[in-house]
Amino acid sequence: MTKPNLQxxxxxxxxxxAARIAHLAGPIVDIVEVxxxxxxxxxxxxxxxxxxxxxxKIIASDTKCADAGSTVAQNSKDAGADLMTVIDSATIATMKxxxxxxxxIQVELYSAWNWDLAEKWQQIGIEQVIYHQSRDALLAGExxxxxxxxxxxxxxSMGFKVSVTGGLNLDTIKLFKDVPxxxxxxxxxxxxxxxxxxxxxxxxxxxxxxxYRGT
Amino acid sequence: MTKPNLQxxxxxxxxxxAARIAHLAGPIVDIVEVxxxxxxxxxxxxxxxxxxxxxxKIIASDTKCADAGSTVAQNSKDAGADLMTVIDSATIATMKxxxxxxxxIQVELYSAWNWDLAEKWQQIGIEQVIYHQSRDALLAGExxxxxxxxxxxxxxSMGFKVSVTGGLNLDTIKLFKDVPxxxxxxxxxxxxxxxxxxxxxxxxxxxxxxxYRGT
Numbered sequence: 166m167t168k169p170n171l172q173x174x175x176x177x178x179x180x181x182x183a184a185r186i187a188h189l190a191g192p193i194v195d196i197v198e199v200x201x202x203x204x205x206x207x208x209x210x211x212x213x214x215x216x217x218x219x220x221x222k223i224i225a226s227d228t229k230c231a232d233a234g235s236t237v238a239q240n241s242k243d244a245g246a247d248l249m250t251v252i253d254s255a256t257i258a259t260m261k262x263x264x265x266x267x268x269x270i271q272v273e274l275y276s277a278w279n280w281d282l283a284e285k286w287q288q289i290g291i292e293q294v295i296y297h298q299s300r301d302a303l304l305a306g307e308x309x310x311x312x313x314x315x316x317x318x319x320x321x322s323m324g325f326k327v328s329v330t331g332g333l334n335l336d337t338i339k340l341f342k343d344v345p346x347x348x349x350x351x352x353x354x355x356x357x358x359x360x361x362x363x364x365x366x367x368x369x370x371x372x373x374x375x376x377y378r379g380t
Numbered sequence: 381m382t383k384p385n386l387q388x389x390x391x392x393x394x395x396x397x398a399a400r401i402a403h404l405a406g407p408i409v410d411i412v413e414v415x416x417x418x419x420x421x422x423x424x425x426x427x428x429x430x431x432x433x434x435x436x437k438i439i440a441s442d443t444k445c446a447d448a449g450s451t452v453a454q455n456s457k458d459a460g461a462d463l464m465t466v467i468d469s470a471t472i473a474t475m476k477x478x479x480x481x482x483x484x485i486q487v488e489l490y491s492a493w494n495w496d497l498a499e500k501w502q503q504i505g506i507e508q509v510i511y512h513q514s515r516d517a518l519l520a521g522e523x524x525x526x527x528x529x530x531x532x533x534x535x536x537s538m539g540f541k542v543s544v545t546g547g548l549n550l551d552t553i554k555l556f557k558d559v560p561x562x563x564x565x566x567x568x569x570x571x572x573x574x575x576x577x578x579x580x581x582x583x584x585x586x587x588x589x590x591x592y593r594g595t
Contacts, residue, residue, distance in 0.1 A: 176448070176451075178451075178455060201446070201447070201448070201452075202448055202451055202452060202455070204420050204423075205419050205420065205423065205424065205443055205452065205455065206423050206424045206455055207423045207424075208419075208420065208421050208422045208423030208425070208426075209420065209421045209422075210423070211423075228420055229444065229446045229447075229467070231416070231444045231467055231488070231490055232416070232444075232490075232516060233391070233416070233417055233516065234516055236391075236393075236417055237416075237417060237420065240393060240417070240420065240421055252444070252446055252467055252469060252490075253469055253492070254467060254468055254469035254490040254491045254492035255490060255491075256490070256491060256516055258516040258519070258520040259516040261516075262516050262519070273446070275446055275447075275467075275469040275470060275471070275492070276469045276470075276471060276492055277468070277469035277490070277491055277492030301447060301448065301449055301471055301473040301474040301476075301477050302471050302473055302474075304473070304477075305473040
């Protein structure tokens with residue numbers, strides 16, 4: 166049994182702050198993500214700095230690309246990213262264009278997706294989706310539940326590698342203990358702690374003890 | 381009659397290239413936009429550089445924000461942006477959160493919108509939408525036509541200020557000569573020309589001669 170990956174989302178406002186946290190917690194995780202906020206703030210340099218810091222890790226560029234797929238993908242790739250997100254409301258043409266440049270395209274599920282679209286994504290070779298509770302939805306009081314689990318399970322049964330994110334903590338990941346998710350993405354539950362390395366280690370241990378992935 | 385604004389979309393891969401073009405064509409336009417590609421490449425500095433170059437122009441930050449609305453809006457605002465885009469598939473909570481920080485929020489219409497949603501955007505005070513042909517859709521052969529005009533007109537009749545973008549040139553803006561659009565956004569039709577100032581001036585003249593806006 167392969168275990169799910171642990172991905173740290175670096176969504177700091179400055180590259181300095183992100184590098185500080187990555188220096189501490191990065192060695193423990195499988196995937197280091199340049200979050201959208203960080204990328205909009207620090208630019209492509211944020212990707213290249215993290216690429217150089219972690220030559221052996223997977224680097225994710227959370228561009229939430231909506232258009233100009235091949236350009237944005239090429240820029241992410243040039244800076245060293247292995248994965249890049251596109252937004253669900255991007256056109257199939259945009260997704261295809263991004264995918265032609267960078268293989269590791271992940272569709273981020275906001276409010277624009279449906280199962281027919283998911284099939285179309287598969288038809289153009291996209292293998293990964295990211296299911297999440299939006300940060301603002303969580304602030305508005307939404308919580309993880311059965312509805313979310315069922316969606317995640319359906320994507321997995323279709324053959325997608327599913328990453329899960331949005332306000333995850335050591336309790337909420339337990340919800341997925343029987344669901345073979347591909348990656349748990351944690352942001353402030355790691356980056357917002359006094360000891361980001363210890364927080365990352367606790368996630369890692371939690372995943373090892375009760376989460377598995379059947380691929 | 382007020383004339384539509386002319387907005388230049390700076391989507392270069394480097395801030396140096398964008399600044400060169402802005403230096404030439406910026407004085408002629410009404411709104412200077414830090415395009416998504418540029419912002420992902422050069423970060424927040426791209427906004428602040430253009431803000432300082434054009435203290436009297438409107439500066440637009442094309443973040444296509446999908447989440448963390450207030451943080452992204454605050455960062456855009458801190459750098460000097462007057463306008464910021466959110467993606468249509470963002471939740472209402474995200475849009476509201478962005479709007480609470482920066483008044484000039486524009487919803488960018490990709491594939492996730494419908495008229496019910498548009499009413500909800502209005503209910504939370506959003507006054508601006510951006511209608512466009514996606515760059516990748518244009519590359520895939522789509523063209524401007526009656527369908528687009530009718531959508532733009534309906535948004536205007538609802539009371540929205542509508543910006544129009546996507547492969548616009550001196551011919552395509554003529555389609556809108558009887559439609560009171562708020563802003564024409566031109567990218568490579570200006571930035572990709574040998575003489576960006578002359579290209580911007582030609583757009584400006586075209587707008588003055590046959591486009592009006594009834595607000």
